[in-house]
Amino acid sequence: MADLSIDFAGIKSPNPFWLASAPPANTGEQVMRAFDAGWGGAVWKTLGDPIVNVSSRFGAVDYAGQKVMGFNNIELITDRSLETNLREIREVKRRYPKHAIIASLMTETKEDWRVLIQRCEDAGVDGLELNFGCPHGMCERGMGSSVGQEPKLLQEITAWTKEFAKTPVLVKLTPNIGDILDPGIAAVRGGADGLSLINTIKSIIGVDLDRLIPEPRVGTASTNGGYCGPAVKPIALHMVASLAREPEVTIPISGIGGISNWRDAAEFIALGSTSVQVCTAVMHYGFRIVEDMIDGLNNYLDEHGMKSVRELVGRAIVGYREWGELDLGYQIVAKVDAAKCIGCQLCVAACHDGAHQCIFTGPNDQQRPPHAHFPGTASAPRPQVIGALAGDRVPWVDEPECVGCNLCALVCPVPGCITMQETSGETGDNWNRRVQEGRDKVPGGIHE
Ligand SMILES: Cc1cc2nc3c(=O)[nH]c(=O)nc-3n(C[C@H](O)[C@H](O)[C@H](O)COP(=O)(O)O)c2cc1C
Numbered sequence: 001m002a003d004l005s006i007d008f009a010g011i012k013s014p015n016p017f018w019l020a021s022a023p024p025a026n027t028g029e030q031v032m033r034a035f036d037a038g039w040g041g042a043v044w045k046t047l048g049d050p051i052v053n054v055s056s057r058f059g060a061v062d063y064a065g066q067k068v069m070g071f072n073n074i075e076l077i078t079d080r081s082l083e084t085n086l087r088e089i090r091e092v093k094r095r096y097p098k099h100a101i102i103a104s105l106m107t108e109t110k111e112d113w114r115v116l117i118q119r120c121e122d123a124g125v126d127g128l129e130l131n132f133g134c135p136h137g138m139c140e141r142g143m144g145s146s147v148g149q150e151p152k153l154l155q156e157i158t159a160w161t162k163e164f165a166k167t168p169v170l171v172k173l174t175p176n177i178g179d180i181l182d183p184g185i186a187a188v189r190g191g192a193d194g195l196s197l198i199n200t201i202k203s204i205i206g207v208d209l210d211r212l213i214p215e216p217r218v219g220t221a222s223t224n225g226g227y228c229g230p231a232v233k234p235i236a237l238h239m240v241a242s243l244a245r246e247p248e249v250t251i252p253i254s255g256i257g258g259i260s261n262w263r264d265a266a267e268f269i270a271l272g273s274t275s276v277q278v279c280t281a282v283m284h285y286g287f288r289i290v291e292d293m294i295d296g297l298n299n300y301l302d303e304h305g306m307k308s309v310r311e312l313v314g315r316a317i318v319g320y321r322e323w324g325e326l327d328l329g330y331q332i333v334a335k336v337d338a339a340k341c342i343g344c345q346l347c348v349a350a351c352h353d354g355a356h357q358c359i360f361t362g363p364n365d366q367q368r369p370p371h372a373h374f375p376g377t378a379s380a381p382r383p384q385v386i387g388a389l390a391g392d393r394v395p396w397v398d399e400p401e402c403v404g405c406n407l408c409a410l411v412c413p414v415p416g417c418i419t420m421q422e423t424s425g426e427t428g429d430n431w432n433r434r435v436q437e438g439r440d441k442v443p444g445g446i447h448e
């Protein structure tokens with residue numbers, strides 16, 4: 001079994017799995033049940049001056065039978081008194097000294113930050129997370145993402161907190177910004193010990209078409225909220241990776257956004273996260289999802305010969321390049337396994353209407369390759385393919401015309417039926433090199 005323990009800027013945790021600052025980390029009772037289930041740490045629901053919430057406050061997008069593909073909320077920070085939260089933090093820390101407890105904080109003036117930090121550290125937290133990410137409600141009051149969107153202000157407030165803090169300071173970033181490097185680097189320059197991202201994405205989850213009111217509805221109106229859950233994972237992965245490969249970012253990253261299972265977590269770790277945080281998946285399925293996360297990550301590390309999760313951190317960063325560095329000679333083509341095909345024709349529709357018109361079915365003359373209508377451009381003799389399940393509805397690929405876009409394999413409902421196979425390996429040719437060598441003109445341009 002691999003060693004899952006981590007040291008995040010001095011915050012020790014038995015594993016990289018932390019509850020994100022959100023409803024699952026709202027009370028001591030919840031956090032203790034989470035630790036019993038296996039979570040290594042918790043970022044407490046954001047502390048500050050308690051707020052008043054509205055009812056309702058959550059919305060979700062379901063997709064193709066899958067509930068809660070995306071989740072949206074208009075909730076604010078904690079609605080419980082600071083005194084109550086700190087009493088519970090002290091008690092949880094006493095009972096679970098080896099687990100990580102991080103206080104998420106949001107307040108306004110320098111003096112408020114000083115007092116809040118001191119009171120949290122007196123309660124025994126292992127670290128602090130500055131919530132510069134909340135994109136609704138609090139930003140209208142000059143906090144949350146209104147700080148995260150102003151790198152200079154973010155840097156200044158981070159520096160204030162570093163004057164006062166004895167424990168590590170993590171800065172939680174908003175994705176509602178043009179380039180995540182701007183606030184990320186500002187946090188580093190402000191002295192942050194770590195970064196957490198992403199907070200939620202500004203959104204309207206949908207519209208009640210009978211009442212003609214956006215959702216989630218509060219009486220006769222709604223407001224924009226924060227989007228999270230599985231749908232945001234690709235956005236979060238990109239932002240985490242962008243920071244992880246930035247030379248000025250030398251501090252650890254806590255990856256957040258759509259993590260639901262060990263695989264998601266491993267991807268965030270491979271792209272530079274030292275710890276990962278989870279909110280929506282716990283709200284959907286409960287604390288016990290961490291059992292699969294721990295087992296799955298352990299098995300993965302064992303299978304790949306890694307003795308510690310620390311060996312995985314950032315391992316995929318080297319494979320994340322600019323487009324101009326990608327090899328222009330590398331080529332793959334689609335191959336159909338006739339024995340697996342069920343003849344649904346989804347790949348044919350996709351390739352003809354959404355890709356490169358080079359996948360065809362059967363001997364029917366009306367389904368001739370479109371390029372065959374242009375004399376001299378037909379590129380491949382047409383085989384007749386008969387499959388075990390689909391008969392002559394098995395498609396075949398005109399390989400010289402296939403650009404290897406993956407679309408047919410992505411839409412095919414049968415696992416392993418369409419595979420993409422390499423026909424040419426890397427050649428060393430890429431766009432940046434062509435520009436350097438003056439070979440960047442492609443025939444057929446505007447002035448020809
Ligand atoms: C209902 C709800 C309340 C949240 N409250 C907070 C909060 O108080 N402080 C904070 O930093 N982030 C808050 N978040 C954002 C989460 O911590 C997390 O960054 C975001 O949900 C993305 O992770 P996920 O895709 O696993 O949900 C909240 C999210 C939700 C859904």
Ligand code: SF4
Pocket residue numbers: 333334350351355356357358359397401402403404405406407408409
């Ligand atoms: S990989 Fe793209 S171009 Fe090639 S057959 Fe599939 S959909 Fe068509």
Ligand code: SF4
Pocket residue numbers: 336340341342343344345346347348393394395411412413414417418
């Ligand atoms: S290859 Fe896949 S998508 Fe295409 S017809 Fe067969 S089962 Fe359908």
